[in-house]
Amino acid sequence: MTIEKFDSIYQRACERKGSQSALESLLRHPLTKEQIAQIPDDRWLAAFTMKVFQSGIQWKVVADKWPNFEQLFFQFRLEPLLMQPDEAWEEKAQNPGIIRYLPKVMTIPANAQMIFDIRLDHGSFGKWVAQFPQERIVDLWLHLKKHGKRLGGNTGPYALRQLGVDTFLLTHDIEAYLRATKVIDGGKDTKRTLYATNDAFNQWHEESGRSFTEISQIIAYSTGDNRV
Known part of the structure; x- marks a missing residue:
């Protein structure tokens, strides 16, 4: 070929x-790899969550409600999110300020855990992303699909692009x-x-x-x- x-x-x-x-x-x-490495963990989780919720509906609907997402989910800080009991997530999924859909809401603790686990091994999620070689950037896509929740297809890559990852x-x-x-x-x-x-x-x-x-x-x- x-x-x-x-x-x-x-x-x-x-x-x-x-x-x-x-x-x-x-x-x-x-962004440069140095800039990618400096992106806080909460912004990765926010980007993943935004793209998960934008999947299948008009992006503007989610964007208009996004300040409510940030407030309800502790600005996507990992520690307070991972401390929430199961019943708290069911309650949050009923909040009229966001898109009320429990399966997508439950991607937040799942993806928070993925980011937290990577932080333990690499210092931060951004540092881990920054070390991926361009010649196999799809390995990053595949990791997000396998270890994240609802990050397969275009969802994970769109979130990466939104944050400035070269993909x-x-x-x-x-x-x-x-x-x-x-x-x-x-x-x-x-x-x-x-x-x-x-x-x-x-x-x-x-x-x-x-x-x-x-x-x-x-x-x-x-x-x-x-x-x-």
Whole structure:
């Protein structure tokens, strides 16, 4: 299989967005590994929780209620959350200030425990995330899926991107491009697909020197329904 050269993808994205400067103005950039390592544990849990609740509904609905989430769940500080008895979670899930859905509420203590366990071994969740090599960033996705709750699919990766981790996303446009160019041909969440995608991004990174975050956006802008 021959993977399309990144320069061709980039030029097509420039044409679709009107110019090189127009394209570059649209791109988000990731944080450095040093900055990732400094993100507090509570912000990781908050990001995971937000994306879990945004899954399947309009994101704005959750965003509008988010201050209530922060207040009800102790600003997502791990220790007070992990000390809550089971009945407290059932009560919190009925609070009208949030999205009242117990299965999603119960991801909070589960993911808090995952973050806490990693903190014990690595000092903080951010330090642990920062040490993941880019050439196998999907191993981070797979860990979140296996050890977290409801963090599979796009949920975990979207949370990582929200916090500035340098990762690609398998959005509809990017998945469609990868299938059309035969980079992937199986189920989106299989290890075979994830590793094939990671390998393609490794090649584009070597060609361009750009971050996975930038490459991911440029591919999306080079295809799909997003012309100027």
